[in-house]
Amino acid sequence: MIIRFGLIGCGFISKRHIKAIADCRQAELSAVSDLKEDRMQEAIADFKKHAGDNREVSAYLNYQEMLQNENIDVIVITTISSLHAKMTIEALNANKHVILEKPMALSIEEANEIIALSAVKQKKVMVCHQLRFLPLLSKMKEVIASGKIGAPYYAIASIRINRSAHYYETAPWRGTWKHDGGMLLNQGIHLVDLMQWFLGDAEKVSGEILQKNKSKETEDAALGIVTFKNGARGIIEANVISQPNNIGYALSVFGEKGTLSVEGPSLSKVSRWHINGEIMEIEKLEQFSRAADEQLAMYENFICSLGEKNAELLLSEIEGKKALEIIFAMYQSALTNQSVQLPMKEFSTVNMLKEERD
DSSP, X not given: OOEEEEEEOOSTTHHHHHHHHHHOTTEEEEEEEOSOXXXXXXXXXXXXXXXXXXXXXXXXXXXXHHHTOTXXXXXXXXXXXXXXXXXXXXXXXXXXXXXXXXXXXXXXXXHHHHHHHHHHHTOOEEEOOGGGGSHHHHHHHHHHHHTTTOSEEEEEEEEEOBOOHHHHHTXXXXXXXXXXXXXXXXXXXXXXHHHHHHHOOEEEEEEEEEOOOTTSSSOSEEEEEEEETTSOEEEEEEESBOSSSOOEEEEEEEESSEEEEEESTTXXXXXXXXXXXXXXXXXXXXXXXXXXXXXXXXXXXXXXHHHSTTOOOTTBHHHHHHHHHHHHHHHHHHHHTSOEESSOSOOBGGGGSHHHHO
């Protein structure tokens, strides 16, 4: 079974998707779409180089024309954040499956519409939280779920990175509530997703944000406390103002019988792996994780979910909403100075605009 993909948005992030499609034996890139002809041609050339053949790939300046191509099975969306939900809804209405870059939406209402429409159309939507497929993080999930560390008490997700003024200046949509959605949604969401994947569904969130860079609208730092249904707590601390450059990412889980802590750009280094009564060969686990291709594994999981009746899609639209909602609750809490109960009935990142608050 060959699954044919059409990709919308040929910017930087699309390169990882193109390589994964080229490396996947059951995948084929049939078309690309972008507002710039040169970027489409570069994407096509990139795919052919990785795939090692010269199969024809169509180029569409108008993505809506591509959606009408009946030979395409799956639409991959790698555009700016504010277009994610709109394009996903259009693709579902065109009876396509969807692979969607994070964040899946900039409002609760859009996320709920995607979930409902996916069910009606019986089409899959996968949200790209590919770190779940790293062997080290999969092992953490397995250990926690098996009860080896006992009851999880709390977790800490730390994002300490730097985004310069130049980063925001090169793309005017960045740093805006309407089109970008904020630092947590773009740089912090992967760790928030992992935290809730490890600890389960959240029920209450408190948050505060700090905004010092007045050349943009969105937050520079955020602090949050999450209460999970199992009684565990989560602490989120994130910033894009670490000087002079990135410190990095870290995620730790503290339980009754053990402590698991990982760090590094891809969370592939173990800083603590203690399980009472068990010895783990940490170096082998780290090497295995660093050698893994989580993007390819994500695509293989998606394709498997299409072809096998009982195959689980690890990153469904329902799963994708969970981290999104925790972050929205942090933003809402920062606005109201009150904790927020989940599920949220409504929220949009444009609520964060000053003119919306006044």
